[in-house]
Amino acid sequence: MSNHAQPLPAKITTGVPTGRLGIWWFLAGETVIFGGLIVCYVLLRLHHPEWAEHAAHTSWIVGGINTLVLLTSSLTMVQAFKAVTEGKTQRAVGLLGVTWLLGLAFLVIKVFEYTHEIHGGYTILANLFWSFYYLMTGLHALHIIGGLVAIAVVMVRARKGKDLQRVEYVGLYWHLVDVVWIFLYPLLYIAS
C-alpha cells in the first residue's frame, strides 16, 4: 500500500454478469445444504449395513425413468438457453415449455411412487432409511416445484421478449436440481 496515487488497473471485476454470479453463490449454498444431508445419510448408512434390505424395496426402474426424465429436461433447458443466445426467442419459450412439462412428469411419477410405497407400509416412520428417503426426495421435489414456478415466470416474461438473461439463470438452478438427483438416485435406489 502506498500513499501515492497509482494508475488505474484495466479491469477490476470478474466479467461474470451480476445475476449469474448471484445464482452461483446461491447454488454453492444449495450444494452445502444437500451435501450435508447426503453426508448424514451416507454416514448412518455405513453404520447400518442392514438398511440394504429396505433399500431393495425402492424401485430402480421407476427411479431410472425419473432420472431419464430429468436428464432430458436438462437437455431441453440448455437448448432453450442456446436458442436465446441465437436470438430465437419463440423456440426458447417452446423449449422451456417442454422442460416445464418434463418437470411435471417427474413429479407425477414421484407421486405414484410415493403412493405405492406408502401402501406397501413403507411410510416415513417405517425405518430411518425411509425417513431419509422421504426427507431427501421430498426436499428435492420441493426444489422441482420451486423450479417449475420459476420457469413459468421466466416463460411469461420471455414471451414478451423481456429478461431473457433469466433463461440462463433458471437453467443453472434447474441443472443443479438435476445434479442432486444424479446423486440421490444411486444413493437411494441402486447401491446395496
Place this chain on the structure above:
Amino acid sequence: MEPSFLRKYVFSVDHKMIAKQYMITGLVMAVLGGYLAYVFRVQLAWPGESVPGFGPVGENVYNALVTMHGTIMVFWVAMPILLAGFGNLLIPLMIGTDDMAFPRLNMVSYWTFLVSSLLLVASFMVPGGAAAMGWTFYPPLSARAEFTGVIWGGHLWILAVALEFASMLMGGINFLTTVVNRRAPGLTMFRLPLMIWMLISASVLFMFSVGPLIAGAFMLLLDRTVGTGFFMPEAGGDPLLFQHLFWFFGHPEVYVILLPGLGVVTEVLPVSSRKTIFGYRAIVYSTIVAGLLSFVVWAHHQFISGINPNLALPFSITTILISVPFAVFLFCCIATLWRGSIRFTTAMLFAIAVIAEFLLGGVTGIVNGSAAADIYMHDTYFVVAHFHYTLFQAVILAMFGGIYHWFPKMFGRMMNEGLGLAHFGLTIVFFNLTFLPQFALGFRGHHRRIANPESFDWLADMQGLNVLSTIGSIGLLLAQIPFVINFFHSMFAGKQAGRNPWQATTLEWITPSPPGHGNFEEAPVVYRGPYVYSPPDSEKDWRPQHLPAGLEGTETAP
C-alpha cells in the same frame, strides 16, 4: 419524484434504510435479550425470590430464559446489527457504488428476518412457553417434546432460526456479489477497507458452514413433529450427529459475528490515531487463515461429549493454532497506535476497549482449547465468561463504536461526546464487574444452566460472586440509558455533521451526511489504499482514496 412514505421507510429497497431497519430491529431484540439476562441473573443471585418486573422463576422458565437469551443475542442481535446492519450501510458506501447488486432481494431479506423475529417473540406466548433446550438445541432433549414439555416453542424456534438463516444467506449472496462486481474503478481487492474484507469473509464463512446445519434442522423438525428418529438412538439415529452439524456451523458462526466487530476496530483506529493501519496485508491474510482454520476446529466444543477420544488431540491443536492469526490481528492493531497522534473520541474508546477485552477473551480461550483442561472447564462459568469476553466486546462494544463512528452517515448528525463518554465508562466498569467473577466461579466448578447454585453445597461459599455478577449485569443494563438518550436526541437535535467530520479517507466520507438516493453525486474513482493518514510528503494528515494524483494537499474538511 419523492417516493411514498411506504416506499421510503417500510418497503424500502435503499441499502441505507434497510441497514437502519436491521439495526433498529436488532437493538429492540437486544433490549429483550438483556431483559432476559436481567431476570435469570437475579434468580442466580437470590434464588427463589420473585424477580422484580418478572415474578418467580421456575426451573423450566429458567431454561427458557437462558436458551432465548443465547439465541437472541447471537442470531437476532449480533448478526442483524453487525453483519446485516453495518454490511448494508457500509458496503455500497465504502466500495463507491449506488446500491446493492440486488436491491429487491435485499428488501426480501430484511422482511424474512422480521418475520423470523416475530416468530421468535411469538414463541414466548404459545402454550408451554419458549424453547428450553439450550441455544445449542441438542437432541434427544430437543427431538421429542415430552423431554422438556415445550411443544410449540421448540417448533417455532427451529422455524424462526431457519428463516433467519435464509434471510442472512440472501444478504450474504448480495454482499458477495456486490463486492465482487460493483467496486468503483481503481478499487482493487487490496485497496478495500478492512471492514469490507471482514464482512465478506464473514459472509463466506456463513454461507459454507450453515448448509449442514440447515439439513440438520430439517431432520430435527421432522423428529419433533412427525416422530422420525434421525437423532434418536432407539431408531438407529445418532445424537452426536447433530452436535457435529451444529458445531461445524457454530464455530465459523463465532467468526461471522466476530469479524465485522474487528472490522469496526480497523476502521476507527487509523482515523483516530491519524496513522495508517499497521500490516494491512498481514491482517487480510490472518483473517483468511483464521477463517479457513475455523472449519477444522469444531469438535473442540465436544471434547467430553462422547466423541472418539483420539479425535480430541488434532482438534485441540488446530484450535490452539487459531490464536496465532488473531494474535497477528491484535498486535497489528496495537502497533498501529505506535507513534500515532491519538484522539480519544467515543468511537475510539470503544475500539480500544474491544482490543483490551478481546485480549482477555482470547487468552482464556487457550484454557478451553486445551483438551485436557477442558475436561474440567467445559460447561462451567469459565466458558460463559470466556465467550462473553470475546463476543460481548465484538458484538456490543464494537457495535457501539461503529454507531458512534458512522452515526453521521446514518442520520446526518453527530452523537454527543459527553454522554458517549459516560456511556463508555459505565459500560466498561459494569461489563467487567459482570463477567470477571464468572471466571472465579468457573474455577470453583460452577456448572452452567443451573437455576439455583444453592442446590450444591460446594458452591455455597462462592454465592457472593454470583451476587456481584448480578449487580454488574443490572448496572450494565442501566448503563445503556445514556446511549438511548444520546441516540434519539442526536438523531433529531445533534450537531449537524459535515461530509467528513472525522477527516477520514475512505469513500463513505465523500458522500453528503446522510447520503442521498444513489449515494455519490459523481461516481468516485479510487487512486490509493484506504488508510493514508499523515503521509510523509504532505502537510495534511489525511489523503482520501478518491483524490487524483497532483491534487494532494487540497483535502478540505469537513
Place this chain on the structure above:
Amino acid sequence: MLSWLPENVSSYGSDMDSLLRLILYIVGVWFVLAEVVLIGLLVVYRKKPGKRAAWVPGSNLKQLSWVLLPCVVILGLDLAIEAAGAPVWHTIKQTLPDPDLTVRVSGKQFAWDFTHPGEDGQLDTDDDIKSEFDLYVPVDSVVQFELVSEDVIHSFWLPHLRLKQDVVPGRSIKGWFEVTKEGIYPIACAELCGIGHTTMGARLHVQSLEEHRIWVQSQEPLDEFWEE
C-alpha cells in the same frame, strides 16, 4: 485463581491442576504484557499539539517482524501447552487401567442410578447393588465406570475429581477414576437435560477398603427387597 479450585481428591487431579497452573502463568504473562503495551502506547502517543503521527505501514518484513516474532513465540508456547496437556488427556480419557471395581452409572431425567457389583465383583449378576443418588467406592482403588443414559444427554461431573464426561443415549462410554481420600463428594449433571437439571445431583461415598467390604455385604438383603 487456582485457590478457588475445589480440593483435589483424585489420582490424576494434581496433573490437571498443574496443567491449569502452567496455562494460567503463560497466558497471564502475555495478557499483562499486551495490556501494558497497549495502555502505554495510548498514554505516550496521545494527541499533542505540534506533533503528528508517523508513516509506518508495516508493509515490509522488517517492520512486520515486530508483530510476527511475538506470534512465532506464541505458536511455540501453544505447542508447549498442547504437549503438556496431551499426557493428561491421555491418562484421563484414552487409557483404561485394570479396574479394582466396575460400576455402571445410568443417567435419567433427573437422577443418577448406580449399579455396583455385589460380592462376586461382577456386574449383571443377581447380587448387583442398585442405588439412586449414592455411589460407593473404595479409596485408592481404580474404579471403572460405564456411562449409559435412558433418555437425553447428561454429563457426569465430579469437580473434586477433575472429571467430566457426557452421557449419551445409545452409547456406552467407559472411563475411570481413583480417589485418594475418604469422604463424601458431590456428583452433578453438567449438561442441560430438562426441567430438573438444576437438582440432578448425587453423592460419591469414598470408603476405606474395609468399610466398603462391609457395605457390600450389608446390602444383600436390600437387593432382595428391591427384587420384590
Place this chain on the structure above:
Amino acid sequence: MNETLGHDGDHPHSNYVAVWTVLVVLLVLGIAVGFVGNPVLGAVLVFSVATVKAFLVVTIYMHLKFEPLLVRAIILCGLACVFIVLIGLIPDIVYGVGH
C-alpha cells in the same frame, strides 16, 4: 438486473445432444454396475459413474468450464466443506463406540 446478452460473459455452446446421449449411456451403465455382486466394488463403480454424470452436467450444461476461476472456486469450496464434514464425522458416526 437489466443486462443484455452479447457481453463478454457469454460462452460458446457445445453439442448438447451428444452430451445427453453420453448421460443416458452412463445412466444405463450405472444401473448395470449396481448388479455387480461385490457390494464395495459395486458402490465404488456406481458413484464413479454418478460423479462423471454430475461433472458433465456441471461443466457443459452449466458452462462451469467457461467460467472464471472465482466461480469455480465458489463451487469447489462448497464441495470441500461437505468433504470436511464427511471425513471428520466418520470416526464418530460410522465407528462410534458402542452405539
